[in-house]
Amino acid sequence: MKAKSKKVVIFGVLDTAELAHYYLTHDSECEVVAFTVNEQYIKEPFFKGLPVIPFEMVETMYNPDDYYFFAPMTGRRMNKNREEIYNQAKQKGYRFVSYISSRVSRFDNEIGDNCFILEDNTIQPFTSIGNNVVMWSGNHIGHHGAIKDHVFFTSHVVLSGHCLVESYCFFGVNSTIRDFTTLGEGTLVAMGSNITRNTEPWGVYVGNPALKKENIKSIDAY
Numbered sequence: 542m543k544a545k546s547k548k549v550v551i552f553g554v555l556d557t558a559e560l561a562h563y564y565l566t567h568d569s570e571c572e573v574v575a576f577t578v579n580e581q582y583i584k585e586p587f588f589k590g591l592p593v594i595p596f597e598m599v600e601t602m603y604n605p606d607d608y609y610f611f612a613p614m615t616g617r618r619m620n621k622n623r624e625e626i627y628n629q630a631k632q633k634g635y636r637f638v639s640y641i642s643s644r645v646s647r648f649d650n651e652i653g654d655n656c657f658i659l660e661d662n663t664i665q666p667f668t669s670i671g672n673n674v675v676m677w678s679g680n681h682i683g684h685h686g687a688i689k690d691h692v693f694f695t696s697h698v699v700l701s702g703h704c705l706v707e708s709y710c711f712f713g714v715n716s717t718i719r720d721f722t723t724l725g726e727g728t729l730v731a732m733g734s735n736i737t738r739n740t741e742p743w744g745v746y747v748g749n750p751a752l753k754k755e756n757i758k759s760i761d762a763y
């Protein structure tokens with residue numbers, strides 16, 4: 542069997558980390574060697590048979606010159622949790638891997654680091670994807686667009702052609718975005734909503750056509 546070329550430490554010990562371990566092990570050139578979380582969250586010394594290391598000292602055990610980092614976390618706090626860990630690992634000197642499923646349809650798109658792009662995403666030509674972007678399964682990402690950093694696509698989102706997605710946006714399941722639309726920074730598109738106009742930064746948009754909605758209590762959960 543061909544030796545795996547990159548040794549990787551994954552941040553997390555919950556579902557997303559378990560999925561990342563599965564996908565990297567079965568569908569990448571990466572070998573997962575350890576998990577890491579902040580010390581206060583360590584309950585067991587091992588996960589998936591691998592050591593769980595306090596994040597505060599991970600660089601002393603897994604030298605950033607020799608090991609890569611992967612933090613494919615959820616969209617909580619509008620992707621800010623994932624951004625914080627991404628920045629902290631970068632400060633420790635780590636380089637990141639991106640996981641791009643072998644079952645993605647894509648072309649020569651520019652794709653940044655620490656991205657987690659699962660099966661059945663279609664990414665059309667001339668659309669770029671920034672750093673720390675998650676695309677769960679089955680999204681359509683149209684042509685001639687740009688997706689900035691720390692964005693989260695859940696599943697079966699249709700992003701039409703020529704769209705600009707600013708950083709921190711979150712797209713709920715089955716949402717649809719009209720072509721030539723700009724999504725302002727931190728836009729939350731509710732599940733099943735149809736965006737027909739440009740959105741304002743940090744707005745929550747709900748319905749068909751989607752309208753900006755105030756006082757959504759659970760926004761912090763995303």
Ligand SMILES: CC(C)(COP(=O)(O)OP(=O)(O)OC[C@H]1O[C@@H](n2cnc3c(N)ncnc32)[C@H](O)[C@@H]1OP(=O)(O)O)[C@@H](O)C(=O)NCCC(=O)NCCS
Binds near residue numbers: 730731733745758763
């Ligand atoms: C927009 C969203 C964040 C609001 O969550 P919330 O604050 O918990 O909202 P609630 O469930 O309390 O609903 C508030 C109201 O908005 C309505 N509403 C919520 N989401 C809606 C949607 N997508 N479309 C239409 N109406 C919606 C609810 O019916 C409710 O109406 P009511 O006050 O008349 O009863 C959430 O509905 C959503 O879309 N989350 C994304 C879910 C997702 O895609 N998950 C993927 C798995 S990662």
